[in-house]
Amino acid sequence: MRKKNKKNKVLDLFCNIYLMFFVYCVIGWLYEVIWLYILDGKLTNRGFLFGPYLPIYGFGMLLLIFLLRKLMKRKINFSNYLSIPTLLIMFLFIFIVTIEYSVPTIYKITTFMSCFAFPLIIYLVISLIFIFILRIKLPIKTQEKINVTPLVIFILIFLIASIVEYVGHYILDVHFDILLWDYSKDYLNLNKRVCFDASRNFAIGGTFLLYVVQPRLEKLLSKLKMNKKLFYTLLFGIVMLVDFIIKMIK
Numbered sequence: 001m002r003k004k005n006k007k008n009k010v011l012d013l014f015c016n017i018y019l020m021f022f023v024y025c026v027i028g029w030l031y032e033v034i035w036l037y038i039l040d041g042k043l044t045n046r047g048f049l050f051g052p053y054l055p056i057y058g059f060g061m062l063l064l065i066f067l068l069r070k071l072m073k074r075k076i077n078f079s080n081y082l083s084i085p086t087l088l089i090m091f092l093f094i095f096i097v098t099i100e101y102s103v104p105t106i107y108k109i110t111t112f113m114s115c116f117a118f119p120l121i122i123y124l125v126i127s128l129i130f131i132f133i134l135r136i137k138l139p140i141k142t143q144e145k146i147n148v149t150p151l152v153i154f155i156l157i158f159l160i161a162s163i164v165e166y167v168g169h170y171i172l173d174v175h176f177d178i179l180l181w182d183y184s185k186d187y188l189n190l191n192k193r194v195c196f197d198a199s200r201n202f203a204i205g206g207t208f209l210l211y212v213v214q215p216r217l218e219k220l221l222s223k224l225k226m227n228k229k230l231f232y233t234l235l236f237g238i239v240m241l242v243d244f245i246i247k248m249i250k
Contacts, residue, residue, distance in 0.1 A: 028057020
């Protein structure tokens with residue numbers, strides 16, 4: 001009886017993980033299609049496969065859930081040891097966005113290091129002033145009540161998304177000779193595989209998905225009966241597998 005219950009729990013966990021993966025694959029595909037339609041005015045089937053799903057988004061979100069779930073439950077106060085580096089990175093984000101939209105000529109400089117070589121000293125000086133003023137203006141009691149966990153999550157998603165996108169681009173480009181995106185003309189790009197704009201959008205979207213969509217998705221899956229979970233898991237799994245095989249054959 002215990003072994004049976006254990007097997008059911010493992011199967012239920014597997015179904016939950018796969019269905020979450022599939023949902024985020026579809027959400028990623030919708031994001032790409034809508035975003036490109038806004039930019040170019042054309043509907044394009046994005047991705048490596050034929051179907052309306054992008055596996056890199058599914059894997060990326062599962063990775064975020066696995067890595068950040070426990071951290072999201074913690075309350076990181078403004079006044080603890082993370083406050084200074086958090087403020088520095090927060091201001092760096094503001095600083096880059098300000099430069100990006102206020103100095104059009106910066107787009108002529110596209111590599112990561114060439115963009116940062118000159119403004120780095122300016123950034124450090126201004127950020128120190130920024131932090132000094134912020135900590136002086138905010139009372140100690142107020143600082144202690146500020147929970148910066150969502151901000152820390154946002155920063156971590158920015159970094160994780162950049163790594164996942166870089167690795168995904170490298171694998172598709174080098175091993176499959178497929179180039180799905182090219183950031184060579186974008187501001188603050190790294191080897192054309194990742195850029196600041198895309199990572200920022202992923203951080204915003206990832207934070208929204210973790211805090212808003214994921215709790216509701218977990219609640220929905222918890223209400224779904226096991227036979228239905230298994231049916232949808234097999235259905236979507238077979239569809240994606242066949243899609244992948246057809247793509248490989250062609």
